Amino acid sequence: MKEAELVIVGAGPAGLSAAIEAAKAGVKVMICDENQRAGGQLFKQIHKFFGSRAHQAGTRGIDIGQNLLNEVEKIGVDVKLDAVVWGIFSDRRVGIVHEGKNTLVKAKKILLATGAAENVLAFPGWTLAGVMGAGAIQTMVNVHRVLPGKNVLMIGSGNVGLIVSYQLMQAGAKVAAIVEAMPRIGGYAVHASKVRRAGVPILTSTTIKEAKGKEKVEKAVIIKLDDKFKQVAGSEKEFDVDVICLAVGLSPLAELAWMAGCKFTDVPELGGLLAIHNEDMETTVPGIYVAGDIAGIEEASTAIEEGRLAGIAIAESLGYINAAAAKEQKQQIYKRSDQLRDGPFGIGRRKAKEVLISRSLKQ
Amino acid sequence: MDMRIEEHPILGTLKKGKAVKIEVDGKPVDAFEGEPVAAALMAAGKTVFRYTRKRKEARGVFCAIGQCTDCMMTIDGVPNVRTCVTAVKEGMKVKTQIGTGEDGDTSK
Amino acid sequence: MTLIKDGFFDADELKILPGVPSEERLKKGPVVVIECAQQIPCNPCEEACLKGAIEIGESIVNLPKLNADMCSGCGLCVAACPGQAIFVVDMAYSQTEATVQLPYEFLPCPKEGEVVAGLNRAGEKVCDAKVLKVLAPKKFDRTAVIKIAVPKNLGMIVRNIQLKNSDKED
Ligand SMILES: Cc1cc2nc3c(=O)[nH]c(=O)nc-3n(C[C@H](O)[C@H](O)[C@H](O)COP(=O)(O)OP(=O)(O)OC[C@H]3O[C@@H](n4cnc5c(N)ncnc54)[C@H](O)[C@@H]3O)c2cc1C
Ligand code: SF4
Ligand code: SF4
Ligand code: FES
Numbered sequence: 001m002k003e004a005e006l007v008i009v010g011a012g013p014a015g016l017s018a019a020i021e022a023a024k025a026g027v028k029v030m031i032c033d034e035n036q037r038a039g040g041q042l043f044k045q046i047h048k049f050f051g052s053r054a055h056q057a058g059t060r061g062i063d064i065g066q067n068l069l070n071e072v073e074k075i076g077v078d079v080k081l082d083a084v085v086w087g088i089f090s091d092r093r094v095g096i097v098h099e100g101k102n103t104l105v106k107a108k109k110i111l112l113a114t115g116a117a118e119n120v121l122a123f124p125g126w127t128l129a130g131v132m133g134a135g136a137i138q139t140m141v142n143v144h145r146v147l148p149g150k151n152v153l154m155i156g157s158g159n160v161g162l163i164v165s166y167q168l169m170q171a172g173a174k175v176a177a178i179v180e181a182m183p184r185i186g187g188y189a190v191h192a193s194k195v196r197r198a199g200v201p202i203l204t205s206t207t208i209k210e211a212k213g214k215e216k217v218e219k220a221v222i223i224k225l226d227d228k229f230k231q232v233a234g235s236e237k238e239f240d241v242d243v244i245c246l247a248v249g250l251s252p253l254a255e256l257a258w259m260a261g262c263k264f265t266d267v268p269e270l271g272g273l274l275a276i277h278n279e280d281m282e283t284t285v286p287g288i289y290v291a292g293d294i295a296g297i298e299e300a301s302t303a304i305e306e307g308r309l310a311g312i313a314i315a316e317s318l319g320y321i322n323a324a325a326a327k328e329q330k331q332q333i334y335k336r337s338d339q340l341r342d343g344p345f346g347i348g349r350r351k352a353k354e355v356l357i358s359r360s361l362k363q
Numbered sequence: 364m365d366m367r368i369e370e371h372p373i374l375g376t377l378k379k380g381k382a383v384k385i386e387v388d389g390k391p392v393d394a395f396e397g398e399p400v401a402a403a404l405m406a407a408g409k410t411v412f413r414y415t416r417k418r419k420e421a422r423g424v425f426c427a428i429g430q431c432t433d434c435m436m437t438i439d440g441v442p443n444v445r446t447c448v449t450a451v452k453e454g455m456k457v458k459t460q461i462g463t464g465e466d467g468d469t470s471k
Numbered sequence: 472m473t474l475i476k477d478g479f480f481d482a483d484e485l486k487i488l489p490g491v492p493s494e495e496r497l498k499k500g501p502v503v504v505i506e507c508a509q510q511i512p513c514n515p516c517e518e519a520c521l522k523g524a525i526e527i528g529e530s531i532v533n534l535p536k537l538n539a540d541m542c543s544g545c546g547l548c549v550a551a552c553p554g555q556a557i558f559v560v561d562m563a564y565s566q567t568e569a570t571v572q573l574p575y576e577f578l579p580c581p582k583e584g585e586v587v588a589g590l591n592r593a594g595e596k597v598c599d600a601k602v603l604k605v606l607a608p609k610k611f612d613r614t615a616v617i618k619i620a621v622p623k624n625l626g627m628i629v630r631n632i633q634l635k636n637s638d639k640e641d
Binding site: 047051057060172183188189191192194198200339342343344346 | 474475476477478479480506507508509510511512513514515518519530531532551552553554555556576577578590591592593594595612613614630631633
């Protein structure tokens with residue numbers, strides 16, 4: 001059986017950042033991603049990111065992704081693309097199908113950085129062609145440069161719904177409206193203002209009632225919700241659209257952590273059931289770490305910090321960095337992460353992370 | 364109907380691989396080598412990729428990352444190929460799939 | 472309240488922001504208007520201003536605070552803001568007109584001299600606007616900054632443009 005010091009599953013911002021830190025310290029890293037290109041979600045994000053200079057604020061997601069890839073290449077990490085990790089077995093054996101061939105690798109440490117999966121919403125007509133996930137639309141529009149339709153109804157006003165609406169307009173589509181079941185807009189006001197002044201209505205306390213069409217979406221019917229989230233009969237409105245985009249949240253993609261026997265806990269603020277991890281990002285199974293959206297739905301900026309943290313902690317536990325040096329680097333990461341997890345949108349996530357970590361102490 | 368985004372304010376002018384032809388339900392369709400089959404079909408305005416086995420409901424691209432199987436079609440006689448994660452090759456024969464497409468027969 | 476329900480500011484909400492200059496300062500000439508109202512972790516505007524007119528401070532979720540007397544209205548911070556929340560307004564441009572500089576990331580990009588529609592924060596057409604300048608240096612990283620002239624009473628109203636021949640109008 002092949003052996004590796006560190007196998008990282010997922011080459012998004014979290015996985016790549018961990019690979020960079022660990023490899024810099026001397027760890028021999030293998031990073032696997034199922035796609036043909038590394039970078040995870042970043043190559044769909046063509047907008048400028050928030051944060052401070054230390055978090056590459058003002059830089060577009062695609063360029064942050066390219067910077068990470070350049071660094072990975074410079075350090076010479078073993079990046080395996082078209083490599084699906086399908087199982088984690090006892091003694092940290094990792095089952096990989098790489099370019100169609102099945103291999104088993106025994107790792108000293110494993111980092112799961114698999115990101116998140118999109119939530120779906122079922123409603124009459126939701127299986128019609130033209131009802132698509134926000135991630136699918138971003139992939140088609142920003143990566144493959146094809147519009148899935150010309151008139152779009154967006155479901156969900158979180159940052160994803162707002163940003164994808166803006167990106168659809170940049171690509172030349174019209175966004176008929178953004179509907180939101182809650183009585184207030186979910187995402188940042190600056191993102192909302194951008195689409196509003198481009199003429200897109202954001203309809204709060206509203207949901208999709210039905211998608212109509214023979215085989216593909218031809219119309220969308222929306223309806224008002226009262227303060228108990230009950231549909232208000234007679235308040236329907238119809239839009240002529242050919243695409244309905246679902247942007248109704250993300251959930252951690254944690255099957256591999258289940259398989260590995262990690263203990264889970266429910267933390268709604270971070271997207272639901274999460275593998276419990278400690279301050280080093282290590283789960284309840286020794287030697288198995290998590291970082292990024294799998295460890296709580298947040299942002300690329302926080303995913304990068306968590307990846308770095310895991311990379312350093314792993315290098316330390318393998319003896320490549322001494323405790324004092326590791327401690328100093330970790331302190332800086334904690335500080336930068338706290339900066340991001342602050343303010344009305346972030347403080348809840350910081351508290352939730354603290355709860356998650358405190359639960360690891362009880363194990 | 365061409366749904367390709369030729370010019371983009373952030374991504375610039377479209378640069379793609381070699382221009383090739385594929386065959387979709389017997390008709391020629393322009394595509395670029397290496398792009399997902401689903402992208403080429405969508406660019407040509409095709410949105411229905413298959414019909415379900417029992418109720419013959421239409422399905423199209425839903426996730427675009429190989430997870431939902433809604434986009435499966437019969438390619439070069441092989442049924443159930445996820446077109447969103449399958450790269451275009453010159454001369455590929457793509458068929459709208461009815462049901463499981465097991466016998467390769469996709470006629471109604 | 473309109474901000475979190477409708478996605479844009481009403482005039483009163485705007486006035487209380489630390490990034491929005493006073494009416495007296497607006498009357499004096501070009502100055503930045505920072506329409507950033509929520510404590511999000513973000514501070515590139517502070518760094519973009521070479522004159523030190525924008526202050527966020529140690530905690531990056533602080534709202535950007537404008538020292539309006541130090542601001543020359545140069546517009547360097549407009550493209551640097553990832554939220555596209557920064558505008559430069561010159562209420563003293565002429566007897567009848569004010570100018571607005573705004574970020575723009577759509578195609579086609581308007582040309583200097585072109586007459587476009589001026590849109591308010593809700594995306595409604597409120598006037599004709601003349602494009603005075605289009606700045607898109609490499610440093611702005613694909614965010615163009617468009618300077619338009621609008622009727623004076625609309626200097627604090629117009630926040631977007633729409634091209635006349637654009638098929639988006641319907
Ligand atoms: C519309 C939108 C806008 C956003 N805007 C911002 C923003 O402005 N600022 C910001 O900081 N963040 C933003 N984000 C969030 C950011 O993209 C994510 O938080 C971030 O990408 C998470 O990083 P990750 O490394 O955890 O996961 P991902 O980026 O999802 O990467 C995970 C990778 O693992 C791969 N993978 C999964 N399972 C396996 C397996 N079994 N085998 C092999 N490979 C596997 C996946 O294919 C993927 O490539 C945005 C997200 C969206 C959708
Ligand atoms: S307009 Fe110029 S001087 Fe004024 S805040 Fe912006 S960068 Fe500073
Ligand atoms: S850069 Fe823009 S979004 Fe960020 S704090 Fe400054 S004004 Fe607000
Ligand atoms: S669209 Fe989901 S598998 Fe292809």
